[in-house]
Amino acid sequence: MTKTDVCVVGLGYIGLPTAAIFAEKGQQVHGVDVSPKTVAAVSSGRVPFVEPDLGGYVERAVARGALTASSEPVPARAFIMAVPTPFNDDHSADLSYIEAATRAVAPHLAGDELLILESTSPPGATQHMADVVAEARPDLRDSDLKFAHCPERVLPGKVMVELVRNDRIVGGITPEAAEEARDLYRVFCEGEILLTDATTAEMAKLVENSFRDVNIAFANELSVISDRLGIDVWELIELANHHPRVNILQPGPGVGGHCIAVDPWFIVAAAPEQSRLIRTARDVNDGKPHYLMERINTAAEGCEQPTVAMLGLAFKPNIDDLRESPALQIVHDYAQAHPHSRILAVEPHIDELPAKLAELPNITLTPTDEALDHADVIVVLVDHDAFKTIPVDRVSTKRIVDSKGLWR
Ligand code: SAJ
Numbered sequence: 466m467t468k469t470d471v472c473v474v475g476l477g478y479i480g481l482p483t484a485a486i487f488a489e490k491g492q493q494v495h496g497v498d499v500s501p502k503t504v505a506a507v508s509s510g511r512v513p514f515v516e517p518d519l520g521g522y523v524e525r526a527v528a529r530g531a532l533t534a535s536s537e538p539v540p541a542r543a544f545i546m547a548v549p550t551p552f553n554d555d556h557s558a559d560l561s562y563i564e565a566a567t568r569a570v571a572p573h574l575a576g577d578e579l580l581i582l583e584s585t586s587p588p589g590a591t592q593h594m595a596d597v598v599a600e601a602r603p604d605l606r607d608s609d610l611k612f613a614h615c616p617e618r619v620l621p622g623k624v625m626v627e628l629v630r631n632d633r634i635v636g637g638i639t640p641e642a643a644e645e646a647r648d649l650y651r652v653f654c655e656g657e658i659l660l661t662d663a664t665t666a667e668m669a670k671l672v673e674n675s676f677r678d679v680n681i682a683f684a685n686e687l688s689v690i691s692d693r694l695g696i697d698v699w700e701l702i703e704l705a706n707h708h709p710r711v712n713i714l715q716p717g718p719g720v721g722g723h724c725i726a727v728d729p730w731f732i733v734a735a736a737p738e739q740s741r742l743i744r745t746a747r748d749v750n751d752g753k754p755h756y757l758m759e760r761i762n763t764a765a766e767g768c769e770q771p772t773v774a775m776l777g778l779a780f781k782p783n784i785d786d787l788r789e790s791p792a793l794q795i796v797h798d799y800a801q802a803h804p805h806s807r808i809l810a811v812e813p814h815i816d817e818l819p820a821k822l823a824e825l826p827n828i829t830l831t832p833t834d835e836a837l838d839h840a841d842v843i844v845v846l847v848d849h850d851a852f853k854t855i856p857v858d859r860v861s862t863k864r865i866v867d868s869k870g871l872w873r
Contacts, residue, residue, distance in 0.1 A: 636666025777847025
C-alpha cells in the first residue's frame with residue numbers, strides 16, 4: 466500500500482495551517498474535512514477563513530501537488546486529528562468529533578502508524594482514541610500503532626509564526642509514541658519539543674488556558690470592585706503593575722473565543738470537587754456580560770426609548786471573529802430585553818450582522834460616526850484600533866459605559 470506522509474483530519478483554524486506547514490517543509494500531505502466547501506476551497510489553493518499569511522502557504526503547497534484534500538482519509542504514515550471539542554450542556558467535553566475522525570481513519574490503518582490528537586481534549590481523550598481504534602480494528606490489537614497528544618498553542622492571527630516558533634508539548638501513550646511524534650513535529654517546529662505522557666500533555670494545554678482565564682477573572686473582579694469603590698480600575702492596574710512581580714491583565718466585557726472560555730470546564734468536569742478556583746474564574750468571567758447590561762440600564766435611566774451605540778462585536782480587538790463573543794451576547798441580550806430601544810451596532814470588521822442579531826428588529830449595523838452622532842448612550846465593548854482614534858471630546862456629551870477603558 467502506498468502511503469502519504471501525513472493525513473490531517475479537520476481543515477479548520479489549526480488543521481489547515483498544520484497541513485500547509487508540513488507540505489511547505491517537504492512532506493506529502495492529505496487534508497480531510499466533512500465540509501464540501503472547505504474541501505473545494507483547499508483543493509483549489511484557497512483558505513476558507515481569515516488568517517494572515519496562510520493563503521500563500523496553501524496556494525504554494527496545492528500548486529506543487531504537496532497538499533491535496535478530500536472528504537475521506539487516505540493511508541498515511543501519520544494521522545493528525547484537528548477537529549473541534551465543544552462542551553455539552555453539563556460542560557463535559559463532547560468527544561463525538563474526535564470519535565468520528567478516529568473511526569474514519571481506522572479502516573486505512575495497516576498497524577504501524579502514528580496517530581496524533583491535536584484537538585484540545587480532556588484528560589484521557591488520547592487513550593480514548595486508542596480504545597476507539599482497538600474497537601474498530603480488533604485485528605490490529607497486537608500491532609505497532611502509536612498514539613500521542615500534541616496540543617496546539619498558537620494565537621489566532623499569528624498562527625503561521627507561532628506554529629514554527631512556539632515550544633511544543635508532546636505526550637505519548639508510550640515513550641516511543643512521544644519520540645516518534647517529536648521527530649515528526651521537528652520537521653517544522655523550531656521551538657523546544659518537550660516530551661511527557663499523554664494525560665499530562667492534555668492537562669498542560671487546559672492549564673495554560675485556565676491560567677489566562679483565572680488571571681482575566683482577577684482583572685474583571687477588580688473592575689467590579691473598583692466601580693463599587695468609585696475608583697478607576699485602569700489606573701489601579703497600571704499602578705499595581707509597576708511592582709516588579711505583578712502583571713495584572715485587562716478587564717473587559719467577559720471572555721470569548723472558542724478556547725479560554727471552554728477549556729477550563731474540561732478540568733472542572735474531570736475533578737469537580739478540587740477545581741474551586743478554576744470554576745469560580747469561569748463564573749466571574751461569564752457573569753461580566755450581565756453586570757455590564759446592568760450598567761447600561763443605569764446609564765440609560767431617564768431616557769424613555771434610548772438609542773444605544775454598542776462599539777465592537779468581535780471576541781477580541783482587531784479581528785472579525787465573533788465566536789463566543791461576550792460583546793455579541795451583550796448586544797443581543799440588551800436588544801431583546803429592550804425592544805423599544807434602538808441599538809446601533811458598530812463593528813468595522815464585518816459587512817453584515819450575524820443571523821442572531823439580524824433577526825432582532827431594533828439592531829442595525831451602523832458606521833462609527835453615525836452611531837456616535839445619534840446615540841444617547843455609548844457602550845465600548847471591544848478596544849479595536851479603529852475606536853482608539855475617537856477623541857474624548859467627540860463623546861463628552863454622551864452617557865458612557867466603557868468596558869475597555871478607551872476614554873479614561
Ligand atoms: N481578554 C481579556 N483581558 C486580557 C486578555 C484577554 O479580557 O487581558 C479576553 C479577550 O478579549 C478574549 C479572551 O480573553 O475575549 C481570549 O483572548 P486571548 O487573546 O487571551 O486568547 P485566544 O482565545 O485568542 O487564544 C488562546 C491563547 N492561549 C493563551 O494565551 C494561554 C492561545 O495561545 C491558544 O492557542 C488558544 O487560546 C487556543 O487555541 O487554545
